Amino acid sequence: MTTTKQRSSVFMIEPASPNEVFTPEDFDSETRMMGKAADDFVRNEVLPLLPEIEQAKEGLMRELDRKMGALGFTAAEVPTHYGGLDLPKTTVALIVEKLGPEPATCLTLQAHAGLAILPLVLEGAPDQKERYLPKLATGEWCGSFCLSETGSGSDALAMKTRATPTDGGYLLNGEKMWVTNAGFADLFTVFAKLNGEQFTAFLVERTSPGVNLGREEHKIGLHGSSTRRVAFENVFVPAQNLLGEVGKAHYIALNTLNLGRYKMAASALGTGKYALEVAARYAKDRQQFGQPIANFGLIRAKLARMATHLFALESMLYRTGHLMQAWFDPIHNLPPDHPELHLRYREAASEYAGECALLKFYGTEVQYLCADEGVQIHGGYGYTEDFPIAKIFRESRVPRIYEGTNEINRLNFTQHLIRQMQRAGLPLLEEARAQASKLGAPLPNELHPMLHTLTEQFRAATLMAFQKAWDAYGDHLREQRQEVAAAIADMAVYLYGLESILARLPKLQGAHAEAGEWMAMLFAREGVVQLNEKLNLVLSALGADATQSSIPMPTFNAIEIANRLAEHALRRDGYPIA
Secondary structure, three states: OOOOOOOOOHHHOOOOOHHHOOOHHHOOHHHHHHHHHHHHHHHHHHHHHHHHHHOOOOOHHHHHHHHHHHOOOOOOOOOHHHOOOOOOHHHHHHHHHHHOOOHHHHHHHHHHHHHHHHHHHHHOOHHHHHHHHHHHHHOOOOEEEEOOEOOEOOOHHHOOOEEEEEOOEEEEEEEEEEEEOOOOOOEEEEEEEEOOOEEEEEEEEOOOOOEEEEEEOOOOOOOOOOEEEEEEEEEEEEHHHEEOOOOOHHHHHHHHHHHHHHHHHHHHHHHHHHHHHHHHHHHHHOEEOOEEHHHOHHHHHHHHHHHHHHHHHHHHHHHHHHHHHHHHHHHHHOOOOOOOHHHHHHHHHHHOHHHHHHHHHHHHHHHHHHHHHHHHHHHHHHHOOOOHHHHHHHOOOHHHOOOOOHHHHHHHHHHHHHHHHHHOOOOHHHHHHHHHHHOOOOOOOOHHHHHHHHHHHHHHHHHHHHHHHHHHHHHHHHHHOHHHHHHHHHHHHHHHHHHHHHHHHHHOOHHHHHHHHHHHHHHHHHHHHHHHHHHHHHHHHOOOOOOOOOOOOOOOOHHHHHHHHHHHHHHOOOOOOO
16 A cells, blocks of 8 residues: 655644555555564563563563564664665554563563664664664664653753763763663663753763663563663763764654654554453453353443544554655665765654654553553452553553653644644644534434544534634743643544544454444544533633534444444454454
8 A cells, every 4th residue: 555645734634535544454464474473472472471571580671672683573663774674664563562462571672673773773874874773673782762861851951961072082971761771782872962052962882981770770560671770971982973963963862752652652552452352351251240240331331442442543553654654765765875864864753743742642541541441340350460450550651651741742742733834834724714614513314424524523623722722822832821732632632533443444344344333433422522621621711712612422322332342342352353
């Protein structure tokens, strides 16, 4: 399937047709084989080691990382010129999703194959790539990403790590925290301020004198993942290990995180699906009042809601990956020393930053929803370490914090809309006024026309909220009224989600098609509730009349639909579409 290269955020102003939207049903046999290899690896070689992983057995995670290298997972985004596979973003997401049942192992891969490798791919000089990428691609070396500090979390530019010029290179001093893979990384990508001002990145080998590791952090979850502080005390960095341009490391950090957030959503999808699988099996086995708890309506409602949000996340995830890939494809034909290579990579990696931010905050909240409801279905047993849902729950909290908190990513999404309007000419304000009349229009009785009408009204409501906020605050929306900016991002989730689902439905067959329609109906119904609430919040906050703008509620029997969907999920021991 091919896609025309289009700007991001177009979904805000115009509908997409099914043949323009990539879905999991479009994967070819080779991609499915890669997904199966990842699924077999995590279920046959990783999950049986959970006791050792939880105890952080010395050397185990590094061994698993090498095995992922042997399978090609660490080479997924490395250009073929340097021994990589250069896989499409959708295939990379599928690999990460399939590793989701064991989040610590999945995070190890993401930090190595994403956060450590992508800075080199995006901004590295040819000699740096030749030196490091082949080792990182095979898993011979492992990499790590050093950005956060004690006083600079969301405000990365407030860092205190310094680089000072010296003969033949630089002296690095400072301390980084929350460094994933630190315990066994061979190469660190370190961000510092050169001369105390210029935000710059450096490649630092673990064996460099003055590199010191702190103890492993005692985390709530992700016990198998190495997380340490890394201190740099007069560490000499050769001049050839300065990464990218002096004073422009923000391109490296932001674009690496943009792509990392996309894969975080993939990981969240995999962990959420596993939580649903575990919960569905338990619900069928657990007897209360003389019958399986899977027979009870409130349990079935939980299973249905979990499946519905996973379906929306999955539909958005693979649609976005394919759209992003269209920006990376032209780069494949450029030679490694092409003078505009870095600029092309920057453009490709940043274009869909808004959608990646949206997927990150929504995906990690879906993951937590599935883990939390899974614990509730288990009852008291879910609060013990004797059942796998407890581990899933512990490890589903922190993704809402790292790689940009979900609050920051909500603001990032709305700010991205503003940038697309200003730089790419996206006619958001014009469309807002043109589509305002669609709000409140009656819904057709037939299912698919009804869902399409709701999508139009979701678009009109989200655009209205954006237009009113822009009129009030302009460029300063993010700084002056965060609550409004975040509400717009929440509204966009349901617009992008429902539109992605609708484009997917024609590709589903048989029982999958029926389950897809049920999930579309439940997602649309929840979307009506959420958009009406958020639109009211925005209009009221801005002093506008909120009484005349609302989306009508569809009248289908949501309880019956949820019961049917839950029954389908129970028969399949989890996610209803596979």
